[in-house]
Amino acid sequence: MRTHTRKIITLVIILAIISIGFGCGKSQKEYANLAQAGTLYAAAIDNLLIATQKISIDTNSERLLQDDALANRTLADYNGISDEDKKLIKTIQQLRQHVALLSRYFGLLYELATSDAPKRAQDAIGDNSKGLIAEINNVSTQLQGSGLIPANFAAAAGPIGNFVVAGIIRKELRNELDLRKDTIQKELLLQEKLLEVLSTRITHDLTITQEARELRLVIKPLIDVSPISNPEGWSTARRTVLTLQLTADELGIASTNVKKLREAFEDLASGKLTLARVNALITDFQTLLTIAEKLKG
Amino acid sequence: MTRDKLLAELRALEVKLRSPQVQLFFQAKDQETRARFVSLLNVISVTVNRLSNDQLVGIADQLTALDGDLKAGIANVKDAIKDLNDAIAVLNTISSILGIVGRVVGLVI
Numbered sequence: 472m473r474t475h476t477r478k479i480i481t482l483v484i485i486l487a488i489i490s491i492g493f494g495c496g497k498s499q500k501e502y503a504n505l506a507q508a509g510t511l512y513a514a515a516i517d518n519l520l521i522a523t524q525k526i527s528i529d530t531n532s533e534r535l536l537q538d539d540a541l542a543n544r545t546l547a548d549y550n551g552i553s554d555e556d557k558k559l560i561k562t563i564q565q566l567r568q569h570v571a572l573l574s575r576y577f578g579l580l581y582e583l584a585t586s587d588a589p590k591r592a593q594d595a596i597g598d599n600s601k602g603l604i605a606e607i608n609n610v611s612t613q614l615q616g617s618g619l620i621p622a623n624f625a626a627a628a629g630p631i632g633n634f635v636v637a638g639i640i641r642k643e644l645r646n647e648l649d650l651r652k653d654t655i656q657k658e659l660l661l662q663e664k665l666l667e668v669l670s671t672r673i674t675h676d677l678t679i680t681q682e683a684r685e686l687r688l689v690i691k692p693l694i695d696v697s698p699i700s701n702p703e704g705w706s707t708a709r710r711t712v713l714t715l716q717l718t719a720d721e722l723g724i725a726s727t728n729v730k731k732l733r734e735a736f737e738d739l740a741s742g743k744l745t746l747a748r749v750n751a752l753i754t755d756f757q758t759l760l761t762i763a764e765k766l767k768g
Numbered sequence: 769m770t771r772d773k774l775l776a777e778l779r780a781l782e783v784k785l786r787s788p789q790v791q792l793f794f795q796a797k798d799q800e801t802r803a804r805f806v807s808l809l810n811v812i813s814v815t816v817n818r819l820s821n822d823q824l825v826g827i828a829d830q831l832t833a834l835d836g837d838l839k840a841g842i843a844n845v846k847d848a849i850k851d852l853n854d855a856i857a858v859l860n861t862i863s864s865i866l867g868i869v870g871r872v873v874g875l876v877i
Contacts, residue, residue, distance in 0.1 A: 527820075534813050537786060541794055542803040548810055555817035562824045569831045572838045579845040588852040595859035603859055606866035613873045636852065643848040647841060654837040661834075665827045672820050675779045679786055686788040 499637060502644045503584035504749040505735060509577030511756035512732055516662065517570045518763035519722075523669050524563045525767065528556050530676035533683035540687070566665070573658065584644055593633035599625045652740055659733035670726040673766065674719045681715045688712060718765050725762055728755040775819040782812050 531552045538544055597604045599618070604625045608618035620628070648655070688708045692699050699705045731752055738744040769777075784790060786809070794805045 531813075531817070534786070537791065538806045538810060541791070542799070542806040544806075551810065551814045552817065555814065555821055558821045559817075559824070562821060562828050565828045565832060566824070569828070569835060569838075572835055572842070576838050576841050576845070579842055579849070583845055583849050586849065586852060588856060591856045592859065595856050595863060597863070603863040603866070606863050606870060609870040610866055610873060613870060636856075640848075640852070643845075647844055647848070650844070651837065651841045654834055654841070658831070658834055658838075661827055661831050665824075665831070668820075668823050668827060672823075675783070675816075678783055682783070682786045682788060686791055690788050690792075 498746070499584050499641060499644075501739070501744060501746055501749055502641070502648075503581055504746065504753060505739060505744070506577050506581035506584055508732060508735070508749060508752040508756055510574055510581060511753060511760055512662075512729065513570050513574035513577060515756055515760040515763045516666065517567055517574070518760065518767050519666075519669055519673075520563050520567050520570065522763055522766035522768070523673055524559060526673055526676045526680070527559055530680045531556055533680050533687075536687065537683045580644065580647070583640060586640060588640065589633040589636040592636040593629040596629045596632040598629050602629065604628055648736070648739065652736070655736050656733065659729065659736065663729050663733065666726040666729050670719075670722050673722060674716070677716050677719045681712055684708075684712045684715075718762055721762050722759075722766065725755070725759045728752070728759060731755065771819055771822065775816065775823070778812055778816050778819070782809075782816055785809055785812065 535544060535549065535552060538548070594602060596602055599605055599608060599622055604620055608620055608625070611617065611619035618625075689705070689712055692705060731748075735744055735749060735752055738748075794802055797805070
């Protein structure tokens with residue numbers, strides 16, 4: 472009996488070593504939270520792309536209105552601006568298709584990292600009273616009068632199954648991220664550039680819109696010889712126009728966070744990533760998402 | 769001068785020319801002066817739009833070039849999830865079959 476118990480303990484230790492080897496030290500939680508940060512980033516950038524398109528088209532409308540107030544515009548003038556709007560719509564569509572892929576990728580990584588497969592494996596293997604172990608013992612008892620799997624092993628088998636499957640998941644995640652590390656690095660470097668370009672563009676467009684609307688909706692009615700007919704409306708318009716750029720300023724600050732995501736993936740590969748940093752990233756991207764949603768309006 | 773630098777300078781110029789002060793200044797000028805000013809402003813605005821779009825197109829093309837790798841990653845992770853689910857389904861199936869075998873053996877013996 473003592474030899475038998477020693478064999479079981481040895482088996483448990485071997486399985487534990489194999490499982491730790493699979494995971495290479497990183498917990499599923501770190502992978503899951505990093506994938507969640509990636510998914511949040513993809514949602515934020517998608518909203519920002521929609522916001523860019525809307526703000527850009529609205530700004531061009533303000534440009535056309537402002538120019539028309541000084542000198543009559545021609546169809547060619549209109550087309551010159553509108554053709555650029557159409558090009559932008561096409562490019563934004565292309566970018567959003569790519570971001571959808573990125574979101575799907577991070578979403579699946581999250582699904583794998585948060586899979587309940589370890590628990591289901593434990594339940595499927597079971598113990599003396601349920602699952603595979605119980606059925607094996609039931610058949611064995613009927614055929615040879617005793618259970619095939621000893622009680623102490625049966626009690627440990629389910630949790631070992633859980634442990635091993637969790638290790639397999641970590642191995643799959645690590646292998647996938649190793650395989651894709653160059654792509655992820657290129658992707659996130661380009662995302663840094665994209666976010667910078669979108670942020671600068673939105674800031675400029677909102678500046679132009681603010682100037683044009685301030686003149687059209689606030690200054691012109693004010694300097695006109697007749698008094699403002701709707702003071703409440705004028706006051707609201709003035710407040711809206713003057714605060715137009717606040718969200719763009721917030722975006723400028725938040726847009727630097729994508730660099731942190733790239734660094735987090737690099738540190739994940741070298742084992743330097745901590746859960747606290749990943750959690751901070753999630754908070755950062757939730758902020759970015761909120762700003763992007765505000766800009767999208 | 770790089771295109772990015774040119775874009776930054778044109779944007780700064782456009783902000784100045786579209787400011788209420790400059791617009792009100794030209795509003796007080798004759799029609800010909802206003803038309804010349806607006807034509808110049810239109811060229812600047814179209815060029816700002818064009819350069820801004822070129823920036824985005826360049827990034828979009830580079831990102832789209834990564835689509836194939838991302839699709840491969842998606843397929844790989846999907847397979848891993850499917851393999852795990854299949855392995856657990858196999859365990860459950862064996863368990864069910866053994867349950868049936870147990871009942872049959874019980875009847876025969």
